[in-house]
Amino acid sequence: MPPRRKRRRSYGSVRKLPSGRYQVRYPGPDGLLRPADRTFPTVTDADVWLSRKRIEIEEGRWVDPAHGEATVQDWGARWLASVSPQLKHTTQASYRSLIASRINPSLGGHELSSLRPIAVTEWVAQMRRAGLSPSRIRQAYRVLSQIMESAVDNGLIVTTPCRGVRLPRMPQSEPHILTPEEAARIVESAPAPHDLLIALLAFNGLRIGEAFALRRGDIDVSRRLLVVDENLAEANGALVFDTPKSHQKRTLALAASLAERLGTYLTGLPEDSEELLFTNRDGNPLRYNQWRKAHFNPAVSAAGLGDITPHDLRASHGTWVADRYGVMTAAHRLGHSNASVTTRHYARPVAGRDSEVAEAADAWMTGKDGASGT
Structure with missing residues (x-):
């Protein structure tokens, strides 16, 4: 049986591997050929992926996969150094502490491109099991969100993994209003x-x-x-x-x-x-x-x-x-x-004011002066 001829394509290439799966290679905007980040079970799946990648490049949404290889820890350190001059000293100290104690131990080794929302969700759940307060968990998540948004803004990743994550609710504590x-x-x-x-x-x-x-x-x-x-x-x-x-x-x-x-x-x-x-x-x-x-x-x-x-x-x-x-x-x-x-x-309703409003409303409705009773 003669060998199967490769399908001619105007963009990229698809070849069948000995395993029976298909590998894709495509040219980036710089002309360098890059492999897809995965193989495909059918040639049709490979062609669909290749078409989507071409559109992504033509619309300017493509991100070099090599950029996403930076770790969360490395990018977090670079991000903190860049924003620190605009932060108050206490905020700087808080961010540094959260990165060192909460973000890096669990997520710091992840490549930016490999971090997924499920990993962030699991991280939040881990902090809850460890007994951290809702406030501390939300602070840590907010810092991670800023790090990942910065990675998006700088073209290292396409989207942030900090999305769709349910955070613990903050307890509603009312201040004690004195007279x-x-x-x-x-x-x-x-x-x-x-x-x-x-x-x-x-x-x-x-x-x-x-x-x-x-x-x-x-x-x-x-x-x-x-x-x-x-x-x-x-x-x-x-x-x-x-x-x-x-x-x-x-x-x-x-x-x-x-x-x-x-x-x-x-x-x-x-x-x-x-x-x-x-x-x-x-x-x-x-x-x-x-x-x-x-x-x-x-x-x-x-x-x-x-x-x-x-x-x-x-x-x-x-x-x-x-x-x-x-x-x-x-x-x-x-x-x-x-x-x-x-x-x-801060501001809270003063006790008794609602009753005063009701009395005034009665005067408004009847057209009588509540103060004089006429």
Whole structure:
């Protein structure tokens, strides 16, 4: 029997292997012949694959398979080095920790082109079985997603494997909204100067790191103004001064009584405008856990309250301001670039307001003045 003649093709080639399967070779945009990443059971399957590859190249969607041979670990390191200059120090430390402890041990050895959604799904399930919190799992997944999206953007892979993955839901925890009177009791129960620090959390809505980072030059007593342009945070045990969250520098008005008390306190500090307002006994920057245990928690207990966090004071401030002056004003006070963040995480309905709205609605419907009863 004469040997079977090869089918002539205008693009690429298909040949039958001794195993009976078919191998495809095709020219890339650079003219180099490359084999398909798999063999095919029939010549028809091989021809279909070859046709699709040709269309992919003609439409500019082709990716050199060699590019996808880089590992997740190698590309992750390159990606982190490229984005680090734009990240806050705490974010850099968080990303580095997640890559080293969560991504590389499980997925780092995979070639970019070989990582599939099922592997990512299994990785997420593995973290859940290990008892990681939903927040930590979502953070790790978000970093991996950014690494893989960068690989797509740079033409190393066609699509990201971080798709269709179900992540654990975040528990819905409501902040404890205090009344202004309750917050004032905590301030009165704290020793100086920590009473002023707590007052800035409750009555100016500062983040704890913003309050820790305040300097003498940030306070203008005569104009009753406060400038928030720095944040103090811990990154892998080290204290780092950086810009506020979302880089939102802002100037806030101070209550007259608070400005007066701050003015009195400033007279006892050095004249250096860079002098920190609040430090520990050794003159060093405050650390959150130490400060909360030594000064905040005792003040809460002395005020007859319990289960209150410093963050609750900020959330309470946002609620008071939003209730009386609107969400946009609250967003400015809290340093949010988007008011939706204020309503989603901070401002909460004030107790009793719904009943007041119902009474007002009755007046609107009847045309009677609810206040006068006429």
